[in-house]
Amino acid sequence: MKALRALTTLSPKPYRTHLYPTFLYQFYSAQPQEEDPTHAPTFSDSENGSDSVFDSTDYAIPSVALEPNTRTPQQPTWNEKYREKADQLIFGKESQRGKLRFLEEEEERKRRVLAKALLEAALEAPDDMGEEEDEVMVVKEEDQKSLSVGIIGAPNAGKSALTNCMNCFKSKFNLCLAVLSCEAGVGTRTQFWYGDALLTVEYPALLCIARDREATVHIYRLVGMKVAAVSRKTNTTTHEVSGVMTKENTQICFFDTPGLMLNKSGFPHKDMKVRVESAWGSVSLYDVLIVIFDVHRHITRPDSRVTRLIERIGAQSHPKQKRILCMNKVDLVEKKKDLLKVAEQFKNLLGFERYFMISGLKGYGVKDLTQYLMDQAVKRPWDEDPLIMSEEVMKNISLEVVRERLLDHVHQEIPYNIEHRLMDWKELRDGSLRIEQHLITHKPSQRKILVGKNGSKIGRIGVEANEELRAIFQREVHLILQVRLK
Numbered sequence: 001m002k003a004l005r006a007l008t009t010l011s012p013k014p015y016r017t018h019l020y021p022t023f024l025y026q027f028y029s030a031q032p033q034e035e036d037p038t039h040a041p042t043f044s045d046s047e048n049g050s051d052s053v054f055d056s057t058d059y060a061i062p063s064v065a066l067e068p069n070t071r072t073p074q075q076p077t078w079n080e081k082y083r084e085k086a087d088q089l090i091f092g093k094e095s096q097r098g099k100l101r102f103l104e105e106e107e108e109r110k111r112r113v114l115a116k117a118l119l120e121a122a123l124e125a126p127d128d129m130g131e132e133e134d135e136v137m138v139v140k141e142e143d144q145k146s147l148s149v150g151i152i153g154a155p156n157a158g159k160s161a162l163t164n165c166m167n168c169f170k171s172k173f174n175l176c177l178a179v180l181s182c183e184a185g186v187g188t189r190t191q192f193w194y195g196d197a198l199l200t201v202e203y204p205a206l207l208c209i210a211r212d213r214e215a216t217v218h219i220y221r222l223v224g225m226k227v228a229a230v231s232r233k234t235n236t237t238t239h240e241v242s243g244v245m246t247k248e249n250t251q252i253c254f255f256d257t258p259g260l261m262l263n264k265s266g267f268p269h270k271d272m273k274v275r276v277e278s279a280w281g282s283v284s285l286y287d288v289l290i291v292i293f294d295v296h297r298h299i300t301r302p303d304s305r306v307t308r309l310i311e312r313i314g315a316q317s318h319p320k321q322k323r324i325l326c327m328n329k330v331d332l333v334e335k336k337k338d339l340l341k342v343a344e345q346f347k348n349l350l351g352f353e354r355y356f357m358i359s360g361l362k363g364y365g366v367k368d369l370t371q372y373l374m375d376q377a378v379k380r381p382w383d384e385d386p387l388i389m390s391e392e393v394m395k396n397i398s399l400e401v402v403r404e405r406l407l408d409h410v411h412q413e414i415p416y417n418i419e420h421r422l423m424d425w426k427e428l429r430d431g432s433l434r435i436e437q438h439l440i441t442h443k444p445s446q447r448k449i450l451v452g453k454n455g456s457k458i459g460r461i462g463v464e465a466n467e468e469l470r471a472i473f474q475r476e477v478h479l480i481l482q483v484r485l486k
C-alpha cells in the first residue's frame with residue numbers, strides 16, 4: 001500500500017483520476033496511455049482467481065513500421081525513466097532487492113557485450129557468404145532435389161526433437177531459429193558455421209540477440225530468413241510440414257504424423273478411425289519413413305505397442321518408399337551393451353533399409369542420418385520457399401520470447417519448473433496472429449509471484465513479449481497469457 005500511495009502522488013496527472021486497479025494496469029502498459037474511458041483494461045477472472053490473465057488487446061501499442069527496410073532504428077516504445085520510477089516505487093529500494101537488481105543488470109550488461117560481439121563476428125563473416133546465400137536462392141528449378149520424410153512414433157518418442165535438431169544441423173537458414181527453439185538449458189553452448197567462421201553461441205546470448213530488435217532483424221537476415229509467416233498445411237489435414245531443411249540444391253521436408261494412435265494390439269483405435277486411416281493412408285506418400293522409438297524406455301519398460309508398430313510398418317512394405325528405424329535417446333542409456341541387445345532384436349527386421357542410433361536432443365548420430373537423407377533426395381522441384389519461416393518455428397519463438405521475459409521479471413523467485421504451454425495459435429483474416437499461452441504453476445505462492453500485484457507482473461511480461469513478437473513477426477500480435485495453478 002505504501003508503494004501505491006507513493007505512486008498516487010507521483011504519477012502523471014491523467015492516471016490519478018483512474019480508479020485503482022485500472023491505474024496500475026496503465027502503469028504497466030508499454031508506455032503511458034492516453035486516458036480512454038471507453039477502454040479500461042481488465043484482467044479477467046479465471047478458475048484460479050482474478051488478475052491472472054494478460055490480454056494484449058487491453059493495451060494500445062502504437063503501430064510500428066512493419067517493413068524492416070523502411071524502419072528507423074527502433075527505440076523502446078515505453079518511457080524508460082517512467083518505468084524506472086515505477087520499479088523503485090513498486091519494488092522499493094531494500095538492500096536485498098537493490099543487490100539483486102544490480103547483479104541482474106551486471107549480468108544483462110555482460111550478455112549484451114557478448115551478444116554484440118557475436119553479432120559483429122557474424123556481420124564480419126567472409127563475403128563469400130553472400131554468394132552462398134545467392135546460391136540457395138537461385139537454384140534453378142531443374143536442378144532442385146527434394147525429399148519428403150515422414151516421422152512416425154509413439155507419443156514422446158522424440159519426433160519433434162529430431163526435426164528441430166535436423167534443421168539445426170543442416171541448414172544455416174534455420175539455424176538460429178532452431179537454436180532458439182531447442183530445449184537447451186541456460187549456459188548451453190551451441191556452435192554453428194557462418195561461412196568460414198565457427199560461431200560459438202551461448203544460449204542466453206543468442207536470446208539476447210533476439211531480444212534486441214535491430215539485432216534480431218540482422219540475425220534473421222544473416223540466416224537468410226524472410227520474416228514472414230506461412231501455414232504449411234499440406235493437402236491432408238492430418239499432416240503438416242514440421243520442418244524444412246534446405247542445403248545447396250537439396251530440400252528435405254519433414255512431416256509430422258499425428259493421430260497414429262495404437263491400441264494394445266498395435267492397431268488404430270476404432271473411435272479415431274477416420275482420422276487415423278487418413279494418417280495411415282498418407283504415410284505411404286513419403287519418400288522416406290522414419291520410425292522412431294525411445295530406446296531407453298524400450299530397455300527399461302518395454303512397450304509392446306512400439307514393437308507391433310515397427311513390425312506392422314515393416315510388413316506393409318511399399319516399393320517406392322524407404323523405411324528406416326531410429327533408436328532415439330541413446331544418451332540416456334548407460335550400458336552400451338543394452339543398446340547392442342536392442343540392435344540385435346531389430347537387426348533383421350522386415351522392410352527396413354537401415355537403422356540409426358541417435359539422440360535427437362543432443363544431436364548424436366544425427367549427422368549420419370542427415371547425410372543418409374540427403375543422399376536419398378530425388379530430382380524434383382522444391383515444395384517450400386527456403387527463406388520463409390515455418391509456423392512451427394514461429395510457435396517456438398513465441399514461447400521463447402515469453403520465457404525470456406519471464407526469466408527477466410521473476411528471475412530467481414520462480415523455479416524453472418513452471419509448465420509453459422502454447423494453447424492456441426491462429427492466423428486471423430487481417431493477417432494478425434492470436435497467440436495464447438498458459439503458465440502453469442505448481443504452488444499458489446508461485447502463481448502469486450507470477451501474477452504480481454493486481455496482475456502487474458504478468459501484465460508487464462505480456463506487454464514486453466507482445467512488443468517483441470510484433471517486431472520479430474512484423475505483424476500485429478494478440479498475445480494472451482494465463483497463469484494457472486496445476
Ligand SMILES: Nc1nc2c(ncn2[C@@H]2O[C@H](COP(=O)(O)OP(=O)(O)OP(=O)(O)O)[C@@H](O)[C@H]2O)c(=O)[nH]1
Pocket residue numbers: 153154155156157158159160161162183328329330331332358359360361362
Ligand atoms: N534425453 C533425451 N531426451 C529426448 C530426446 N529426444 C527427445 N527427448 C525428450 O523427450 C520428450 C518428448 O520429446 P518430443 O520431441 O516432444 O516427442 P514427440 O514424439 O514429438 O512427442 P509427441 O508430440 O507427444 O508425439 C521431451 O521432453 C524431449 O526433451 C533425446 O534424444 N534424449
